[in-house]
Amino acid sequence: DFFRKGKTPRRPLPKKPSSNQKDPVGVYCRVRPLGEEDEGCCIEVISSSTIQLHAPEGFKINRNGEYKETQYSFKKVFGVSVSQMELFEHVAKPLVDDLIRGKNGLLFTYGVTGSGKTFTMTGSPGQGGLLPRSLDMIFNSIGSYQAKRYVFKTDDKNGMEVQTEVEAVLERQRRDNNLSVLKTTSSRQKLDPEIADMIKPEEVNKTDCVDEDSSYSVFVSYIEIYNNYIYDLLEETQEDAIKPKPPQSKILREDQNHNMYVAGCMEVEVKSAEEAFQVFWRGQKKRKVANTRLNTESSRSHSVFIVKLAQAPLDADGDNVLQDKNQVTVSQLCLVDLAGSERTGRTGAEGTRIREAGNINQSLLNLRTCIEILRENQMCGTNKMVPYRDSKVTHLFKNYFDGEGRVRMVVCVNPKAGDYEETLLVMRFAEMTQEVEVARPADRPICGFTPGRRYRNPAFREELSHVSSFINHVVHTLPPLPSSELTDPHDDITLPRLIEALQNRHRVRQMMIEEYNKAANTMKSLLQELDSNLISKDNLIHEQNGKLIDKDKIIQNNKAEIERLEKKNKMQEHKIDILQKTTKIYEDDKRSMQQELETRAQRLQRELSEKRRMEQRMQGVVSDTQHKWEKECERRVNAMQLEMQNKLWVKDEKLKQLKAIVTESKPQPQRPSREERLPAKRSASPSPLPVSFLDSTTTPVRPLHRRSRSAGGEKWVDHKPSSSLDLGTVLQPVIPNAIQVSAPSEKALSKCDRYVLTHQEVSSDGEIQTKLIKGEVIKTRGGGQAVQFTDIETLKQEMTTVTRYTNNTFGSQCVSSLQCAVALEMRAGSNMGPGCEHHGINK
Numbered sequence: 026d027f028f029r030k031g032k033t034p035r036r037p038l039p040k041k042p043s044s045n046q047k048d049p050v051g052v053y054c055r056v057r058p059l060g061e062e063d064e065g066c067c068i069e070v071i072s073s074s075t076i077q078l079h080a081p082e083g084f085k086i087n088r089n090g091e092y093k094e095t096q097y098s099f100k101k102v103f104g105v106s107v108s109q110m111e112l113f114e115h116v117a118k119p120l121v122d123d124l125i126r127g128k129n130g131l132l133f134t135y136g137v138t139g140s141g142k143t144f145t146m147t148g149s150p151g152q153g154g155l156l157p158r159s160l161d162m163i164f165n166s167i168g169s170y171q172a173k174r175y176v177f178k179t180d181d182k183n184g185m186e187v188q189t190e191v192e193a194v195l196e197r198q199r200r201d202n203n204l205s206v207l208k209t210t211s212s213r214q215k216l217d218p219e220i221a222d223m224i225k226p227e228e229v230n231k232t233d234c235v236d237e238d239s240s241y242s243v244f245v246s247y248i249e250i251y252n253n254y255i256y257d258l259l260e261e262t263q264e265d266a267i268k269p270k271p272p273q274s275k276i277l278r279e280d281q282n283h284n285m286y287v288a289g290c291m292e293v294e295v296k297s298a299e300e301a302f303q304v305f306w307r308g309q310k311k312r313k314v315a316n317t318r319l320n321t322e323s324s325r326s327h328s329v330f331i332v333k334l335a336q337a338p339l340d341a342d343g344d345n346v347l348q349d350k351n352q353v354t355v356s357q358l359c360l361v362d363l364a365g366s367e368r369t370g371r372t373g374a375e376g377t378r379i380r381e382a383g384n385i386n387q388s389l390l391n392l393r394t395c396i397e398i399l400r401e402n403q404m405c406g407t408n409k410m411v412p413y414r415d416s417k418v419t420h421l422f423k424n425y426f427d428g429e430g431r432v433r434m435v436v437c438v439n440p441k442a443g444d445y446e447e448t449l450l451v452m453r454f455a456e457m458t459q460e461v462e463v464a465r466p467a468d469r470p471i472c473g474f475t476p477g478r479r480y481r482n483p484a485f486r487e488e489l490s491h492v493s494s495f496i497n498h499v500v501h502t503l504p505p506l507p508s509s510e511l512t513d514p515h516d517d518i519t520l521p522r523l524i525e526a527l528q529n530r531h532r533v534r535q536m537m538i539e540e541y542n543k544a545a546n547t548m549k550s551l552l553q554e555l556d557s558n559l560i561s562k563d564n565l566i567h568e569q570n571g572k573l574i575d576k577d578k579i580i581q582n583n584k585a586e587i588e589r590l591e592k593k594n595k596m597q598e599h600k601i602d603i604l605q606k607t608t609k610i611y612e613d614d615k616r617s618m619q620q621e622l623e624t625r626a627q628r629l630q631r632e633l634s635e636k637r638r639m640e641q642r643m644q645g646v647v648s649d650t651q652h653k654w655e656k657e658c659e660r661r662v663n664a665m666q667l668e669m670q671n672k673l674w675v676k677d678e679k680l681k682q683l684k685a686i687v688t689e690s691k692p693q694p695q696r697p698s699r700e701e702r703l704p705a706k707r708s709a710s711p712s713p714l715p716v717s718f719l720d721s722t723t724t725p726v727r728p729l730h731r732r733s734r735s736a737g738g739e740k741w742v743d744h745k746p747s748s749s750l751d752l753g754t755v756l757q758p759v760i761p762n763a764i765q766v767s768a769p770s771e772k773a774l775s776k777c778d779r780y781v782l783t784h785q786e787v788s789s790d791g792e793i794q795t796k797l798i799k800g801e802v803i804k805t806r807g808g809g810q811a812v813q814f815t816d817i818e819t820l821k822q823e824m825t826t827v828t829r830y831t832n833n834t835f836g837s838q839c840v841s842s843l844q845c846a847v848a849l850e851m852r853a854g855s856n857m858g859p860g861c862e863h864h865g866i867n868k
Contacts, residue, residue, distance in 0.1 A: 046464075046465045046584075047462040047463060047464050047465060048431060048462065048463055048465055049459060049460070049461065049462050049463075050432045050433070050434060050458050050459060050461050050462075050463060051100050051116075051431075051432070051433040051434070052099050052100055052433075052434050052436060052455050052458050052459045053099055053100055053101050053102075053103065053115070053116055053433070053434070053435045053436065054076060054097075054099040054101075054102045054103065054435075054436045054438065054455070055102075055103040055107070055112065055141065055145060055435055055436070055437050055438070056068055056070060056076070056102070056103065056104055056105055056438055056440055057105065057140055057141040057437060057438065057439050057440065058105040059105075059440050059441060060441065065081045065082070065441065065442030065443075066079075066440045066441065066442065067079050067080070067081055067440060067441070067442045067444075067445045067448065068438060068440035068448070070102055070104045071096065072102070073101060073102055074098055074099055074100065074101055074102055075096055075097070075098050075099075075102065076096070076097055076099075076102055076438075077094055077095070077096045077097075078094065078095050078096075078097070078445070078448065078449060078452065079094055080094070080445065081442035081445055095449075095452075097452045097455065097456055098456075099436070099455065099459070100459075101115055103115075108152075109152050109153060109154055109155075109158070110158075110228045112145070112435075113154075113155055113158045113159075113230070114230075116132065116155065116433060116435060117132060117155045117158065117159050117433075118162065118230060118232075119431075120132055120159070120358055120431060120433065121159050121162050121163060121166075121230075121232065121358065122232050122234055123356075123430070123431055124163070124332070124334050124356050124357070124358045125163070125166060125167065125232055125234055125235055125241075125334065125356075126234055126356075126468070127336065127354045127356045127468070128356055128430055128431070128466050128468075129356055129357055129358070129359075129424075129425065129429050129430025129431070129466065130357075130358045130359070130430050130431050130432075130433070131358075131359045131361070131422055131425040131430055131431070131432045131433070132155065132358070132359070132360055132361065132433045132434075132435070133359075133360075133361035133362070133363055133434055133435075134146050134361070134362055134434075134435045134436075134437055135363050135389075135434055135435070135436050135437070135451065135454075135455070136365060136366075136436055136437035136438055136439075136451055137365050137366055137438070137439060137444050137447040137448060137451060138364075138365030138366065139365065139439055139444075140365060140437040140438055140439040140444070141437045141439070142362055142363065142365060142435075143362055145435055145437055146360060146362045147309070147362075148223060149223075150222055150223060151222060151223070151225065152223075153223030153224045155360065155435075156302075156305065156330060156360050157223040157224060157298070157302050158224060158228075158230065159332070159358065159360065160298040160301045160302055160305075161224050161229065161230065161298040162230040162231065162232065163243060163298070163332065163334070164243070164296075164297055164298045164301070165229060165230065165231040165298075166231050166232045166234075166235050167235055167241040167243075167334075170236075170237060170239065170240060171240070171241050171242060171243075171296060172240035172241065172242050172337075172346055173190070173193055174193065174197060174294060174296065175188060175192075175193040175196040175197055175200070175294070176188055176190070176193045176240070176242065176346055177242040177244075177294070177335040177337070177353070178196070179244065179292050181288075181289070182280055182281070183278075183280035183284060183286035184280065184281075184350075184355075185335045185350075185353045185355050186350060186353075187337055187346055187347070187348055187349070187350060187353060189345075189348065190345060223302070236336070236338075237479050237480070238338055238339050238343065238474065238476055238478055238479050239336045239337060239339065240336065240337055240339060240346045241334060241335070241336045242294060242334075242335045242336075243294065243295050243296075243301065243332065243333070243334055243335075244292040244293065244294050244295070244332075244333040244334075244335065245292070245293055245295055245301050245304055245305065245330070245331065245332055245333070246259060246287075246290050246291060246292045246293070246330075246331045246333070247259050247304070247305060247308035247309075247328070247329070247330050247331070248275070248287055248290060248328075248329050248331075249311075249312055249326040249327065249328045249329070250326055250327040250328075250329070250388070250418055251326035251327075251384075252326075253384055253387075253388060253416065253417050254274040254417070255274055255275040255276070255277070255287055255417055255421075256272050256273075256274060256275065257272075257275055257287070257289070257290050257291055258307075258308030258311045258312060258328075259290075259291045259293060259304065259307070259308050260272065261291075275287045275288060275289055275290060276288050276289075277417065277420055277421060283424075284424050284429065285420060285421050285422075285423060285424055287421070292333065301332075305330055308330075309328075312326060312328055326364055327361065327362070327364050327385075327388065327418055328361070328362045329359055329360075329361050329421070330359070330360045330361075330362075331357055331358070331359050331360075332357060332358045332359075332360070333355060333356075333357040334356050334357070334358075335353060335354070335355050336353070336354050336355075336356075337349075337352055337353045337354070338352055338474060339474070339478060339479055340474075341474055341478065342478070342482050343478035343479045343480070343481070343482040343483070344482070359422065359425075361418075361422075363389065363418075364385045364389075365385075366385065366386055366389050366447060366450075366451070387416070388416045388417070388418050388419075391412065391415045391416035391418070391419055392416065392418060392419055393454050393457075394412060394415075395411050395412060395413060395419045395426070396454070396457060396458050396461055397457060398410075398411045398412070399411055399426060399461045400457055400460050400461050403460075403461065403462055404460065404592075404595065411423075411426075425463065426461070426463060427464070428463060428464030428465070428466060429466060430463075430466055431463070431465075431466075432463050434455070434458060436451060436452075436455045438451065438452075504526055504529045504530055504533070505526075506523065506526050506527075506530075507519070507522045507523060507526050509523050649789060650789065739762070739778045739779050740762055740763065740764070740776060740777040740778055740779070741762065741763035741764070741777055741778075741779045741780070741781055742763070742764055742766060742769065742773050742774060742777045742779070742780045742781070742802070743760050743763040743764065743765040743766070743781055743783070744766055744767075744768075744769055744780065744781065744782045744783065745765060745766075745767060746767060746768075746783070746784075747767045748785075749783055749785055750785060750793070758781075758783070758795075758797060758820070763777075763781075764776065764777060769812075771809070771810060774802050774810040774812070775810055777802055778801065778802055779799070779800070779801060779802065780799070780800045780812045781797055781798065781799050781800075782797070782798040782800075783795065783796075783797060784796040784797075784798060792821060793821075794819055794820070794821050795819070795820040795821075796817055796818070796819050796820070797817070797818040797819075797820065798814055798816075798817050799814065799815060799816040799817070799818065800812045800813055800814035800815055800816075801813050801815060
């Protein structure tokens with residue numbers, strides 16, 4: 026059916042490890058020391074597993090709100106003072122142990138450009154990084170168990186073949202004669218000075234998990250992923266100075282076990298750490314680097330150094346490697362130095378550098394996307410397709426995330442303030458990566474041969490040689506046989522002598538058998554005792570295995586409970602995040618409402634204070650008005666009393682005149698005496714009615730003859746007290762044809778027809794008022810002059826700075842200025858407002 030329909034049959038799915046246990050991706054953080062030219066620091070190490078990010082000063086506000094201090098947790102945080110040795114023991118040493126046990130491992134460094142990734146991976150002379158220390162630990166552990174060169178041979182399909190000693194010798198001869206193999210040596214004097222003495226002698230590491238019944242061989246390969254193309258850094262090409270040949274990119278393939286590998290990649294067999302690192306350094310010099318504004322040697326590609334360890338058990342004799350391809354175990358450790366993410370605006374990249382940065386950022390973005398989808402599938406139970414094929418980096422290492430080995434990541438950060446935004450993205454990616462779990466790989470199968478055969482078989486052969494020599498020595502210690510040659514049939518000496526010698530030998534043999542039986546019985550008892558001990562130990566082991574199985578069940582139940590609680594914890598953390606966001610919104614609303622409440626309280630306080638000031642002001646105005654009208658009422662009462670007295674006085678005068686007319690037929694004019702001329706004592710309170718200046722002898726009457734107004738025009742007496750303020754404004758009255766006086770006099774009044782008094786006072790609202798009190802000058806019967814007030818004109822002047830004066834002040838000033846010989850009184854029946862009265866002084 027498949028051939029008829031033109032379809033390709035589906036390949037079987039890869040075998041998943043039988044173990045259901047999973048381990049999270051181990052994420053570590055390393056903080057680089059701050060440079061001398063860097064000023065601000067945005068990272069603070071709080072504990073051995075937590076760091077805190079501070080937004081630098083003057084940083085812009087994000088769309089979602091202000092940046093705040095955030096904390097991120099890792100499996101372990103390494104500060105600026107951590108050594109390369111301490112970093113290796115925590116991060117890479119467990120991966121090397123797994124490599125020797127036959128398990129895969131992936132370790133990659135991640136971070137912003139210039140954050141110290143290459144130094145962490147490679148190091149410097151005297152401060153070797155993770156890669157040279159891993160190589161040193163591998164060869165220190167398997168040094169005496171390595172197979173001879175070319176016993177293990179790669180088949181160019183990500184597999185490994187085993188050759189015999191003869192084939193290996195022929196392969197060595199063929200390669201030495203026909204191929205230009207890189208000759209390296211373990212002598213430190215011939216190493217590149219840039220990589221010499223990477224590891225100090227006191228910092229050497231070694232593992233104890235090496236199987237002494239196996240043979241090992243190490244193969245290394247080195248590739249780089251540049252612009253999403255794979256190049257072999259160890260490939261030897263014939264250099265042409267005229268027309269150099271560009272390197273050819275490699276492709277990814279899948280082997281029979283569904284593992285990804287780089288087809289056609291050169292794998293070099295190495296026998297020492299120095300040789301392996303020399304091969305690495307040869308490829309490192311071909312790696313793409315460039316000088317940018319942020320880093321003088323910025324990596325423009327992702328480098329992958331693969332250490333492949335082949336191991337196979339020895340045969341039953343413990344002499345040679347077992348010639349069975351199925352018994353060969355191949356494990357590999359991938360050390361990846363990712364190129365740093367960067368922004369072209371900060372690096373000043375142009376042309377090719379922009380394209381390189383775009384490809385780097387795109388591959389890192391695809392790595393984030395794959396991690397995010399893996400996390401979502403594990404946490405939410407979805408089955409989304411992970412886009413491994415979108416990038417060569419993720420496609421090459423997809424097997425590790427599917428459960429082919431342990432994965433660890435070292436996040437390198439630069440604490441300077443300029444890298445804050447990029448560091449924030451790196452922290453978020455690292456935090457998300459820690460939540461991804463990778464299936465634990467299964468242990469390699471155990472070989473069925475007797476353990477310890479590497480050393481026991483030679484020891485057994487040596488012991489056999491000792492036994493044979495002992496037997497020969499025993500045979501030589503027996504009594505020698507006499508000559509058994511018979512020359513005469515009647516010889517009775519030779520045979521008895523031979524019989525005696527044989528009997529002696531038999532006795533010695535019996536003694537040796539008895540001694541052997543005793544030794545055998547002793548050995549048998551020892552073996553029985555050992556067997557009984559072994560049986561008791563086997564029973565104990567069986568019992569302990571039963572307990573261990575029970576413990577394993579308890580552990581599995583506890584792990585299931587832990588997983589359930591972790592899921593519940595994640596859900597609770599998600600709810601806590603939602604509640605925190607809601608709480609933040611409520612706190613913002615509360616803060617805004619408190620601010621509005623405080624604003625309204627301040628406004629209310631101002632209004633209350635303004636109200637109190639207004640009340641005080643109104644109370645002052647009311648008290649002033651009340652005091653003013655109390656005086657007004659008193660003045661009006663006094664004026665009314667004065668008016669009534671004047672009327673009574675006039676009536677008395679008229680009655681006296683009438684009586685005089687009646688009693689005397691010819692009345693003679695008589696001059697009144699001084700006492701009669703003096704008017705009655707009057708009140709000094711001002712009258713609200715029109716007043717006149719009166720003579721001290723007669724009552725004021727309108728003269729019969731007045732000066733004509735048309736004859737020469739009206740003349741005014743402009744009375745301005747000396748205390749008046751010159752305002753200097755347009756409100757200053759200008760009276761033409763006027764006599765200005767500061768105090769009224771009879772001489773001035775006799776020459777004028779009209780009179781005006783300028784009076785100033787402060788009104789209730791604090792402003793200056795000018796009142797022009799106008800009147801007419803009339804003649805009295807006694808020959809004097811009187812002023813009858815007819816009009817009051819009020820002029821109001823507003824000033825920026827008001828000096829408040831009381832009415833009493835102006836009253837006193839006015840009284841002191843009007844020192845004249847006439848009195849000021851009110852006109853009966855007048856409707857004029859309040860005025861002031863001046864008492865005259867006789868001249």
